[in-house]
Amino acid sequence: MKKPHKPNRINRMKLRKRGAFLSFMAPSFLGVALFVLLPFLDVLRRSLVTAVTGEFVGTANYGTIFHNQAFQIAVANTLRFTLVCIPLLVLIGFLIAWPLSRLKEAGLIRSVYLFPLAMPTATIVMVWKMIFYKQGFLNLFLTRLGEMTGLWGEIRTDYLGTEAAFWVLVGSYIWKNTGYTVVLWLAGILNIAVEQIEAARVDGAGSLQRLWFIVLPNLKGSLYTIVILSFLNSFKIYREAYLVAGAYPHKSIYLLQHLFNNWFVNLEFDKMAAAAVCTGGFLLVIILLLQRVWDKA
Amino acid sequence: MRENVLKSLQKGITRAALILPGALVFFPVILLLTGSVMDQYELGGYLTSVFMDGTDFIGWKLMPDYPTFENYGKLLFMTPQFFVLFWNSVRMAAGILAGQLLVGVPAAWAFAVYKLRAGRALFALYVVLMLLPFQVTMLSSYLVLNRLSLLNSRQAVILPAVFSTFPVFLTYGGFRGIPEQLFEAARVDGAREWYIFFRMGLPLGKSGILSAVVLGFLESWNMMEQPMAFIDDKSLWPLSLYLPQITWVQAGSAFCASVITLIPAAFVFVLGQDYLEQGIIYSGLKE
Numbered sequence: 001m002k003k004p005h006k007p008n009r010i011n012r013m014k015l016r017k018r019g020a021f022l023s024f025m026a027p028s029f030l031g032v033a034l035f036v037l038l039p040f041l042d043v044l045r046r047s048l049v050t051a052v053t054g055e056f057v058g059t060a061n062y063g064t065i066f067h068n069q070a071f072q073i074a075v076a077n078t079l080r081f082t083l084v085c086i087p088l089l090v091l092i093g094f095l096i097a098w099p100l101s102r103l104k105e106a107g108l109i110r111s112v113y114l115f116p117l118a119m120p121t122a123t124i125v126m127v128w129k130m131i132f133y134k135q136g137f138l139n140l141f142l143t144r145l146g147e148m149t150g151l152w153g154e155i156r157t158d159y160l161g162t163e164a165a166f167w168v169l170v171g172s173y174i175w176k177n178t179g180y181t182v183v184l185w186l187a188g189i190l191n192i193a194v195e196q197i198e199a200a201r202v203d204g205a206g207s208l209q210r211l212w213f214i215v216l217p218n219l220k221g222s223l224y225t226i227v228i229l230s231f232l233n234s235f236k237i238y239r240e241a242y243l244v245a246g247a248y249p250h251k252s253i254y255l256l257q258h259l260f261n262n263w264f265v266n267l268e269f270d271k272m273a274a275a276a277v278c279t280g281g282f283l284l285v286i287i288l289l290l291q292r293v294w295d296k297a
Numbered sequence: 298m299r300e301n302v303l304k305s306l307q308k309g310i311t312r313a314a315l316i317l318p319g320a321l322v323f324f325p326v327i328l329l330l331t332g333s334v335m336d337q338y339e340l341g342g343y344l345t346s347v348f349m350d351g352t353d354f355i356g357w358k359l360m361p362d363y364p365t366f367e368n369y370g371k372l373l374f375m376t377p378q379f380f381v382l383f384w385n386s387v388r389m390a391a392g393i394l395a396g397q398l399l400v401g402v403p404a405a406w407a408f409a410v411y412k413l414r415a416g417r418a419l420f421a422l423y424v425v426l427m428l429l430p431f432q433v434t435m436l437s438s439y440l441v442l443n444r445l446s447l448l449n450s451r452q453a454v455i456l457p458a459v460f461s462t463f464p465v466f467l468t469y470g471g472f473r474g475i476p477e478q479l480f481e482a483a484r485v486d487g488a489r490e491w492y493i494f495f496r497m498g499l500p501l502g503k504s505g506i507l508s509a510v511v512l513g514f515l516e517s518w519n520m521m522e523q524p525m526a527f528i529d530d531k532s533l534w535p536l537s538l539y540l541p542q543i544t545w546v547q548a549g550s551a552f553c554a555s556v557i558t559l560i561p562a563a564f565v566f567v568l569g570q571d572y573l574e575q576g577i578i579y580s581g582l583k584e
Contacts, residue, residue: 020490021411028404029419031460036426039437046436096318099311109312111570112319118566118573119325120519122540123555126332126548127325130355135347140354175321180577187578225581228428235430239521243541257522260432264439264526272436280433287428 047273061274071275073251074259081255085173086230092174093181100182101189114179121239128244132159132168160245166252172240177233181226188222189215224294332552333368335361340548348545368549379554386535389454390517396459397513402506405465406498409472410480423462431522442527453527458517464509470579471505472498508576511569518562
C-alpha cells in the first residue's frame, strides 16, 4: 500500500517546484521576451527586407554590408583591437596578480588597480585630451626625456589624429580593465590547494617550475572567464573613442560601434539589422567555441 | 639571517613595483582635483596652447597659484541645468537598480534553487544575452521603445536596463552558495516557497544581491550609449552625456563637474569594494 504513495508525493513536489520556478521566473522572462527576444525576431525579418518599402530582398542587405567599405574597415579595426587588447590584458593582469598573490596585505594594491573601473568615462575625457593632444603631457614628457638623454629632439605627435590613436585606445582599455583581471586571476590562484604547491616544493620544484607545472594548468577556468569578460568589455571602449574623437574619428579607430551608431543616426535600419544579425551570430559562435575548448581541457 | 634580509628586500621591491603603476591610476584623479580649484586665468594659461593648437607645451601645478572654490560655487549655485542633469542621473540609476532587483533577484532564485531541465536551457540563453554588446541589441530596443512610444523619455533608458540579464547572473552566484539541505529542511517543516525565498534566500544570498547593486550602479552611472541613442531631449540627459559637451573654454566647470560626477561613484566604490570584487568573481563563475 505504501508504494504508490511515494511517487505521488514526489510528483507533487515536482509540481510545486515547477510552479514556484514559473512564478519566480515570470517577470524577468516576460520582460526579456518583450524587450530582447521578440524584437530580435523583428530585426531578423528586417535584415531580409528593404528599409523604406519593406520589400523582401533575400540576402541582399547582407551582400551590401559585406561590400561596404566602412563595414570592412570597422570589422578589421574591431578585430585588430580585440586581438591586441585581450592577450595584452590577460598577460598584464597575470603579471600583477602572481606576485600580488604572495603578499599578505594585497587589499590596498587591489583597490588601486580596481579604481578606474569605477571612474565614469566622461570624467576622464578632459584628462585624456590633456595627455594626448599635440601640446599635451605625453609629448612634454617625451621631449624632456629627449633633452635629458640627448637622443631625440622635440616630439609633436598628434596622438588622436593619426595611427597612434589606436594605441591610445589600447592604453585606456588596459588602464580601465586591469583591475578586474587581477581580481579574477587572484581568485583563481588562491583557489589552488596550497598542499599541491607545497608538495611540489618539497619535491624540489623551483618557483618557475611550480608556476609552469602546477599553477598555470590549474588556471584554465580563470583564463576562459577572463577572456570572455574582456571580450565583452572591449566593446565599451566605444565610449572613450567617441568622446575623445567624435562620430567620425581617425580611420585607425573607426570601430563597428561607430558604424552601428552612424547607421542608426541615418536610419539605415536594413544595414543595421543585417550587421546586428552577423555580429550576434559571430559572437555566439565564439562563445560556444571557447566553451567547447574549455570543457575539453 | 641573511636569507631573511634578502627575502624581505625582495618583498619590498615587489611591493614597490606593484604600487608604482598604481600612481598612473591616480594621475587623472589628481589632475581633476587640482584643476577644479584653479581660477580660470590660471587654467587658461596652462591649457590655451593645448586646445588652440599653440606652440607651448601644457603646464600644470599640483598646488594652484590662487586656489579657489569659485568654480564649484558657479556650478552648484548658478547653473541650474547642472542640477537637472545630476538628478536625471540619480533617477535613472535608482530606477534601473530598483527594477533590476525586483525582476532579477527572483529570477536568479528560480535558476539557483529549482533546477529544472528547461531552466538550464533558459539560463544558457540568459548568459548569451548578457554577453551581447549594446550595439547588437540597439536596433531591437529601439523598435520596442518606438512601438511602446517610450522613446525620448527616461523610461527608454531604464526599462531595457531593468531586463538586463547580467544582474540575474551575479545574484545567481550568491544564491548558488547556499546549501540545498537548508531549503529541504524548511519544506519538510511546512514552509511555503515564498517564505523560504524571503526568510532564507534574501538574507543568505545577500552578497550576490549587493554585488549586483554595486556593479549595477557603476554601470548605470557611466551609461552613455543608451541615452545617446534613445533620448533626444537634452534636458533628460544624464550627467555622463553633459560632461563632454562642456568646451575647454569653461575648463574650470568641466573639472568641477567631473569631480562631482566622480564622487558618488567613488563613494560606492569605497563602501562596496568587497562586493565589487565578489561580483567580479561571481561574473566569472561558470555554470
